[in-house]
Ligand SMILES: Nc1ncnc2c1ncn2[C@@H]1O[C@H](COP(=O)(O)OP(=O)(O)OP(=O)(O)O)[C@@H](O)[C@H]1O
C-alpha cells in the first residue's frame with residue numbers, strides 16, 4: 001500500500017505542482033492518475049521513488065516513509081517505466097533489462113536468464129535481446145522499458161504515460177497486454193495518463209486530477225461514469241460526447257446503442273452485468 | 274618550387290641520421306614532449322571535466338578558463354615560465370607551459386561530453402537505482418567519450434605545433450632545426466623541419482579522427498546512421514573553437 005498524506009511539492013521556481021494531496025493506493029490493484037498536461041501527475045509518481053522530494057507531507061510504502069529509505073535502494077525496489085522510455089542507448093536490450101539485477105548483485109548468467117523470461121512476459125521476441133534500443137520500433141522500446149521495470153520482480157510498478165508515443169493500434173495492443181500482465185503478476189501499479197479511455201480501461205481505481213494535483217474525483221471507472229462529482233469531471237471524461245454519450249435506438253432485431261456522432265456502438269442486452 | 278625540392282632533399286639527406294641532432298631523435302623528442310604534456314593535462318583535466326559535467330558545478334569557471342587560454346600567446350607563456358622557474362629548469366618550464374595549453378580543450382571535451390548526454394537517459398539511469406558514481410561511469414563517460422577524444426585531439430594538435438617553440442629555449446625537437454636554420458639562413462632546413470612538423474600533425478589528427486569514430490558506442494552509431502543529432506554537432510563545434 002502506498003499512502004500520500006498532505007503532500008505538497010513546490011519547485012524552486014515557485015511552481016506549485018502538487019498542493020496538499022492525499023491518496024491511498026491499494027495493493028495489487030491498478031491506480032490510474034489521469035489529468036491534463038501539467039496537472040502534476042509525473043511529479044506525484046516521482047515522489048514515490050524519490051526522484052522528486054516532497055516539499056512537505058509524507059509518502060509511505062507499507063507504513064514506512066520513503067524519506068527514511070535510501071533513495072538508491074528504494075528505486076531499485078520499485079519498477080519505473082518512464083514517460084519517454086529512458087533506455088540506455090549504448091547498451092543492448094538484454095543489458096538494459098538486466099540493469100537493476102546487475103546493480104543488486106545478481107550473477108550475470110542468472111540475470112540473463114531472468115531477462116529473457118521477462119522478454120517473454122512482455123511479448124518481445126528473444127531474438128531482439130542483442131539489439132540496441134535504436135534498432136527497435138517505438139512500441140518495442142516501450143516493451144523493453146516495461147521489461148526493465150519488471151526484471152527485478154518489484155512489488156510496485158510506476159508507469160508514466162508508457163504508451164504516449166506510439167500509434168493508436170500499437171497503443172491498444174499494449175493496453176491489452178498490460179491488462180493481461182496485471183492479471184498474471186498482481187503488482188501494485190500506479191499508472192499515469194492523460195487519456196481518459198486508457199484510464200477507465202486499465203484502472204481499478206481512477207484518480208482525476210486538476211491543476212496542482214487537486215483531486216476532482218476518485219473511484220472505480222463505473223462510479224465515476226455513473227456519478228461524476230462535478231461539472232469538471234463530467235466534461236473531462238466526456239459523458240456528453242463521443243462513445244460515452246449513448247442513446248438507444250429500436251431496430252427490428254432489438255435495441256442498439258448509438259453515440260452522439262450517430263455511429264452504432266453496440267447492442268443492448270437485457271439483464272444484469 | 275626549388276626551395277621545396279631542397280627541403281625534401283634536406284629531410285631525406287643521409288646527414289639527417291648523424292650530426293649533433295639526428296632527425297629521428299628530434300622527432301622522438303618532439304613527440305615525447307607532446308605525449309607527456311597531453312597525458313599530464315589529461316590527468317588533470319579529464320576527471321575535473323567529468324565532475325563539472327556531472328554536477329554542473331564549476332561550469333562558468335571552465336568556460337572562462339578556455340576563453341582566457343585562447344588569449345594567452347603560447348610563446349609568451351613558454352618564455353614566462355622559463356623566467357619564473359629559472360633557466361636551469363627549461364624542460365620543466367616548457368612542459369608546464371604545454372600542459373597549461375592542453376588543459377582547456379581537454380577540460381572542454383570532458384565536460385561537454387558528459388553534458389551532451391541526453392538528460393532523459395541520465396534520468397532513466399538514476400531512476401532504476403544507479404548511484405551518482407554509476408551514472409557517471411556507466412552512462413555519462415561512455416556516451417561522452419567521442420567529445421572527450423575530440424578535446425584530446427585539439428589539445429594534441431595545439432601542443433605538437435607549440436613544442437616547436439621549445440627549440441628557442443633548448444636544443445630539442447624539430448623547433449631546434451628551425452631556430453638554427455634562421456641563424457644559418459638555411460631555408461631548406463627551415464622548410465624541411467616545418468614540413469616534418471606538418472606531417473606529424475596531420476598523422477596525429479588522422480589517428481585521433483579514427484579513434485573518435487571508434488569510441489562512438491555501437492547503439493548510438495546505429496542510430497546516427499539514420500538521423501543526425503543537431504545538439505551533438507553543435508557541442509562538437511564548441512569544443513573545436515574553444516581549442517584554438
Ligand atoms: N523540474 C521542474 N521545475 C519547475 N517546474 C516543474 C518541474 N517539473 C515540473 N514542473 C511544473 O510542475 C507542474 C506539474 O508538472 P508535471 O510534470 O508533474 O505534470 P504532468 O501532469 O506530468 O504533465 P504531462 O501530462 O504534460 O506529463 C507543471 O506546471 C510543470 O511545469
Ligand SMILES: [Mg+2]
Pocket residue numbers: 041042043083160
Ligand atoms: Mg508527465
